[in-house]
Amino acid sequence: PHVVFVLADDLGYNDIGYNGRSHHSATRTPFLDSLARNGMILKNYYTHSVCSPTRGSLLTGRNRIHIGLQHDCIHGTQIEGLPLDNVLLPEQLTHCGYNTQMIGKWHLGFSSESYLPWKRGFRGFYGFLTGSENYWSKHTNAGGIDFTDSDHGPTNATWGKFSSLVYAERAKHVISNHDKSKPLFLFLSLQTPHSPLGAPAKYYKPFRKIKDKKRKQYLSMVAALDETVRNVTSYLQDAGMWSDTLLIFSTDNGGNVNEGGNNWPYRGSKNTMYEGGNKAVGFVHGPLLGVGSRGHHNMEQLFHVSDWYPTIMEATKCQYIAEEHKRKLDGYNQWDVLRGRAVSQRYEIVHTLDPINRTSEVADVQYGFDVNVQAAIMNERWKLLTGNPGCMGGWYPPAEAKELVAAIDIRGNKTIQLYDIVSDPLEQYEVSSLYPAVVKELLERLAYHNSTARPPISRASDDKNACLRWADGYIRPWRN
Numbered sequence: 001p002h003v004v005f006v007l008a009d010d011l012g013y014n015d016i017g018y019n020g021r022s023h024h025s026a027t028r029t030p031f032l033d034s035l036a037r038n039g040m041i042l043k044n045y046y047t048h049s050v051c052s053p054t055r056g057s058l059l060t061g062r063n064r065i066h067i068g069l070q071h072d073c074i075h076g077t078q079i080e081g082l083p084l085d086n087v088l089l090p091e092q093l094t095h096c097g098y099n100t101q102m103i104g105k106w107h108l109g110f111s112s113e114s115y116l117p118w119k120r121g122f123r124g125f126y127g128f129l130t131g132s133e134n135y136w137s138k139h140t141n142a143g144g145i146d147f148t149d150s151d152h153g154p155t156n157a158t159w160g161k162f163s164s165l166v167y168a169e170r171a172k173h174v175i176s177n178h179d180k181s182k183p184l185f186l187f188l189s190l191q192t193p194h195s196p197l198g199a200p201a202k203y204y205k206p207f208r209k210i211k212d213k214k215r216k217q218y219l220s221m222v223a224a225l226d227e228t229v230r231n232v233t234s235y236l237q238d239a240g241m242w243s244d245t246l247l248i249f250s251t252d253n254g255g256n257v258n259e260g261g262n263n264w265p266y267r268g269s270k271n272t273m274y275e276g277g278n279k280a281v282g283f284v285h286g287p288l289l290g291v292g293s294r295g296h297h298n299m300e301q302l303f304h305v306s307d308w309y310p311t312i313m314e315a316t317k318c319q320y321i322a323e324e325h326k327r328k329l330d331g332y333n334q335w336d337v338l339r340g341r342a343v344s345q346r347y348e349i350v351h352t353l354d355p356i357n358r359t360s361e362v363a364d365v366q367y368g369f370d371v372n373v374q375a376a377i378m379n380e381r382w383k384l385l386t387g388n389p390g391c392m393g394g395w396y397p398p399a400e401a402k403e404l405v406a407a408i409d410i411r412g413n414k415t416i417q418l419y420d421i422v423s424d425p426l427e428q429y430e431v432s433s434l435y436p437a438v439v440k441e442l443l444e445r446l447a448y449h450n451s452t453a454r455p456p457i458s459r460a461s462d463d464k465n466a467c468l469r470w471a472d473g474y475i476r477p478w479r480n
């Protein structure tokens with residue numbers, strides 16, 4: 001089958017129509033909703049809480065703690081990128097005869113050529129290398145133009161054109177040039193609805209009445225996202241490829257409540273360890289799933305972003321280049337689970353374990369784990385947080401829902417928090433003092449996971465000689 005993986009950037013739980021309708025959100029995603037309704041909605045799906053870790057996990061099939069991405073995103077001046085000792089999903093798929101194409105945002109390092117997407121399994125890349133940029137001019141904050149066509153190098157050819165349109169047109173080009181006797185893997189890594197906020201005027205219409213400017217801009221960008229997927233779907237239909245396409249839709253992390261996104265009724269924001277940071281929008285569509293064309297299909301079983309790698313390998317019947325690659329994965333093959341033929345083997349997710357992020361330099365080791373360190377683990381019904389879970393830790397209704405009031409973070413200075421995520425999915429009742437045995441068990445789990453972690457890459461590897469704007473105006477690798 002052809003596999004189209006659509007990754008939205010910073011789309012919150014309450015920003016997709018099928019969730020928003022019952023949670024006071026004005027978001028409108030009719031096309032995505034229709035795909036989801038005729039596919040399988042992942043109701044219990046988690047990503048990491050920020051861009052690079054989720055993207056790294058998706059492409060390696062491993063948890064962020066095993067690819068050095070436990071601390072923060074990869075910054076433009078950082079030497080290290082997604083560690084090179086991983087074989088990425090597109091490398092495996094290329095080996096199985098796929099035409100592997102990536103469009104959009106990379107954000108996994110570009111200090112030297114070896115980190116670039118087209119050196120790591122994608123036959124073609126058309127998009128940007130850093131984490132955010134102007135949607136029209138493609139300028140980053142540092143001033144460089146960040147746009148590269150892997151066949152021709154950095155380019156200014158998309159200047160002035162909103163990126164949704166740029167990416168949809170590129171997808172059309174990829175699809176029409178694709179040799180139909182081969183399978184296609186298209187990784188459509190869209191910029192919407194990540195900041196900087198703003199969209200062409202036509203997308204604002206349905207949101208005219210919303211007073212909050214950021215929310216209005218953000219929802220317009222979500223509308224552009226919906227239209228992009230609609231158009232790409234029609235290009236696949238026109239090419240006769242749609243009936244043999246598995247489409248996966250996912251966000252990369254929770255909504256950023258400071259930049260128009262929304263995760264209501266869940267707690268927290270992007271970059272927090274609460275559900276608002278990690279509980280993600282995701283669904284799958286395509287005849288291969290074997291689900292009927294009518295009715296709602298919700299999957300309640302636990303699914304993590306690292307599961308896509310082995311799941312896609314199974315769906316495509318692709319043989320691993322080497323068995324050892326398979327053994328390195330943290331992800332579970334959930335293909336039969338998605339098709340309702342098996343029960344998920346996953347019962348645990350480590351959201352993070354970040355030794356650089358600590359609340360005190362003095363260690364406070366309990367059951368083998370230093371609880372000053374930012375960490376979060378879900379295990380069956382329990383969720384344990386240690387250290388600093390992030391600064392936007394309250395409950396934030398969408399700005400258009402004037403009847404709802406925000407509830408502020410009341411956690412105080414606790415370095416250990418325990419929630420029963422099944423009976424208390426909104427994380428309102430901190431119960432660590434009631435269940436000391438559970439706390440002990442989960443701290444021991446964290447100590448175990450810590451013993452398997454790789455040291456985090458960090459800003460300590462920033463290069464003072466990094467160049468984010470070459471004399472010709474562009475961004476590109478600056479080391480050999």
Ligand SMILES: *[C@@H]1O[C@H](CO)[C@@H](O)[C@H](O)[C@H]1NC(C)=O
Pocket residue numbers: 164165168169224227228231
């Ligand atoms: C989608 O296609 C319509 C009709 O051709 C076009 O007007 C619109 O600009 C396209 N939008 C995107 C994001 O591709």
Ligand SMILES: *[C@@H]1O[C@H](CO)[C@@H](O)[C@H](O)[C@H]1NC(C)=O
Pocket residue numbers: 355368369370371373447450451
């Ligand atoms: C993780 O393991 C390392 C190496 O044993 C240790 O130095 C560190 O304190 C541990 N971290 C936590 C959070 O316990």
Ligand SMILES: *[C@@H]1O[C@H](CO)[C@@H](O)[C@H](O)[C@H]1NC(C)=O
Pocket residue numbers: 271272356357358374388389390391
């Ligand atoms: C730790 O993480 C929180 C939330 O992600 C962030 O606000 C804070 O700045 C981080 N601190 C350090 C030292 O990285």
Ligand SMILES: *[C@@H]1O[C@H](CO)[C@@H](O)[C@H](O)[C@H]1NC(C)=O
Pocket residue numbers: 412413
């Ligand atoms: C948390 O600790 C800091 C520093 O010790 C203190 O200033 C602050 O008042 C404490 N906050 C709460 C809610 O206890």
Ligand SMILES: *[C@@H]1O[C@H](CO)[C@@H](O)[C@H](O)[C@H]1NC(C)=O
Pocket residue numbers: 145156159472473474
């Ligand atoms: C990119 O194109 C725009 C519009 O033509 C132009 O103003 C700008 O100077 C160009 N930038 C570079 C680096 O060529």
Ligand SMILES: [Ca+2]
Pocket residue numbers: 009010050051194252253
């Ligand atoms: Ca993101």
